Amino acid sequence: MSTATSPETSAAAQRALETRYGTPWSAPLPAWNETLDSLLAHRSVRNYADKPLPAGTLETLIAAAQSASTSSNLQTWSVVAIENPERKARLATLAANQSQIREAPLFLVWLADLNRLEAAAGRTGASAEGLHYLETLLVGVIDAALAAQNAVVALESLGMSAVYIGAIRNQPEQVAAELGLPPRVLPVFGLCVGYADESHPAQIKPRLPQPVVLHREQYDAPSQEDGIAQYDEVIGEFQTAQGQSAAGWTSRSLARWRSRESLHGRDRLRDALNALGFELR
Known part of the structure; x- marks a missing residue:
């Protein structure tokens, strides 16, 4: 990946930083590259084109997500991928009727998942008392957030767009029922994934x-x-x-x-x- 700081690259970096903060940028510029361009260009996209995702997109995003850091390699997160229009519509209703959930070709619900470790304890006869403390749920929430952000960086590098849906927590029991979640699995947030509708550009x-x-x-x-x-x-x-x-x-x-x-x-x-x-x- 190029890290050159040519006059053109420096000018582009300056513009990216000033756009991100809405003010002039005066700090020195380090070496610059396409990753920084992509990160600073992030925006929440709520209007999606009627365009399917390429085959293998979901699996690639999950590989990127699983490459994120995870506390003690516990991997206390899971994700449910929803493409079925009827299920997306029901989830949209549970999440404050947000139309982008219906429009996006892919909707991901990221989960803090303590059930997997509890089941492993049950299979081996080990104690799992620590799973019932607030700290362990916090680990799961952090793991899910890190994984999801890795997926967002990956999908934006591929020309796609996304928006997080915190309203998935408005009615978590109903979301859990819709997704068939076992006990000790929490829907943390949703993520719409698709190609931006260029007729409604996000800034x-x-x-x-x-x-x-x-x-x-x-x-x-x-x-x-x-x-x-x-x-x-x-x-x-x-x-x-x-x-x-x-x-x-x-x-x-x-x-x-x-x-x-x-x-x-x-x-x-x-x-x-x-x-x-x-x-x-």
């Missing part, structure tokens, strides 16, 4: 300035205020360009947590986890 959304999220040596809370104020302006301009109200980041983000109702059913996640067999000691 790169600016992120928080690095000084807000990057702390050197120790966490520096006071330094964040100016960066967040700047970001409210940047994201407000982006929202206006997208035909949305310029609510900024602070106001729109806080609205997501303003009440129990704004969690859209996820306020009862602890009860759902218990129903799915997680004791969470």
